[in-house]
Amino acid sequence: LDRNDAFNSATRNERDLxxxxxxxxxxxxxxxxxxMDQGLKGSGNYGLFGIGAYVGQxxxxxEQNDTLHVAARFTYPxxxxxxxxxxxxxxxxxxxxxxxxxxxxxxxLGAADITPDGTLQRGDRDGxxxxxxxxxxxxxxxxVGFQAEWTIGRGPALNEEQTALERRSIYGGxxxxxxxxxxxxxTWIPFxxxxxxxxxxxxxxxxxxxxIDELELGVEWQIxxxxxxxxxxxxxxRTNLDAISSxxxxxxxxxxxxxxxxxxxxxxxxx
Numbered sequence: 001l002d003r004n005d006a007f008n009s010a011t012r013n014e015r016d017l018x019x020x021x022x023x024x025x026x027x028x029x030x031x032x033x034x035x036m037d038q039g040l041k042g043s044g045n046y047g048l049f050g051i052g053a054y055v056g057q058x059x060x061x062x063e064q065n066d067t068l069h070v071a072a073r074f075t076y077p078x079x080x081x082x083x084x085x086x087x088x089x090x091x092x093x094x095x096x097x098x099x100x101x102x103x104x105x106x107x108x109l110g111a112a113d114i115t116p117d118g119t120l121q122r123g124d125r126d127g128x129x130x131x132x133x134x135x136x137x138x139x140x141x142x143x144v145g146f147q148a149e150w151t152i153g154r155g156p157a158l159n160e161e162q163t164a165l166e167r168r169s170i171y172g173g174x175x176x177x178x179x180x181x182x183x184x185x186x187t188w189i190p191f192x193x194x195x196x197x198x199x200x201x202x203x204x205x206x207x208x209x210x211x212i213d214e215l216e217l218g219v220e221w222q223i224x225x226x227x228x229x230x231x232x233x234x235x236x237x238r239t240n241l242d243a244i245s246s247x248x249x250x251x252x253x254x255x256x257x258x259x260x261x262x263x264x265x266x267x268x269x270x271x
Contacts, residue, residue: 001232001266005197005212006151006172010093010132011058012203018054018068022047031077035085039187039222040140040180041147049074056095056130058203065127069095075136089136096127099156099165102205104243106162108253128156128167130202141180141189148175156207157200162254165207170199172212187222201241208255210239226270233263 003014024032024047035042049072056069075089132153139146150173157168174195181188197212218232237259244254 001230001264004149004172004174004195005201005210005238006170006174006195006199007134007149009170009197009199009201009203009210010134010151010153012061013059015059016054016056016069017059018052020050020052020054022050024048028077031079031085035077035140038142039225040085040142041145041178041189042138042140046073046075048076056097061100061203064098064100065096067096067127069093069097069130084142085140087136087138087140090133091136092131092133094129094131097130097156097202098127099202099207100205102243103245104162104206104254105245106254108244128165130155132170134173141178143180145178145180146176147178149173153199155200156202157209158206158255160209162206168200168209170197172197172199185221186224189220189222191218191220192216193218201239204241205243208239208241208243210241210255211257212236212238214238228268230266230268231264232266234261236260236262 008014024045028048029045032042032045036044051072053068053070055063056067057063071091071093073089073091075087077085077087079085132151132155134149134151136149137147152169152171154167154169156165157170159166172195174193176191176193178189178191193216195212195214197210199210200207201210214237215235216232218230220228220230222228237257240256240258244252
């Protein structure tokens, strides 16, 4: 139900405004179409090769420094002799990102609110160098499937003292194991997903340094090609992205860690 945090932190909700060029030869278009027709949970046809420039601040956020991010991607799907479809890819981007600030009480100490990186308060909009590279591997569920992505890079993040922004390393990704079963009631895809992230969540106020580990157990039921129900049980250990200000109890620390469990359902249909 959620985008994995390591990649979502690169481009907020994977949405932005830009201009891109995608190239897909005819044989790859046919293979991508076959993946979709078989219901193998493909990501769609976005070309074997793509390159473009985009705003970089993230969907629904106003641009802050009038500079563009540049991104490129290459992926290659192929079919083994036994009919198994595999896809591997690499992608990356570079740009200057401006972190939006908000008042916090660093480490939960003191009563005065401050905004990390005071340059934001003076209207400095140069931004911080933000660079990532990522890898993708998909073993399409026929019927056993595996999907994983991993990213590394450096970008803006709150320092350990929670008093200023600095350029820090970021890494993380996810791995999902699934099984596709077709019967008289539709298609069932039980799955297990693990995700991990360490680094600054740049689209959140003050780009808090986040530590995220999650394990999800779930099943997707495709009742019909247009109707599906997803059920997921999640074990989470993650950083709270909300800042604590002087109006909060003194004992609370900004961006504290928490653990939890939750059960969720999602029903969706196409028309």
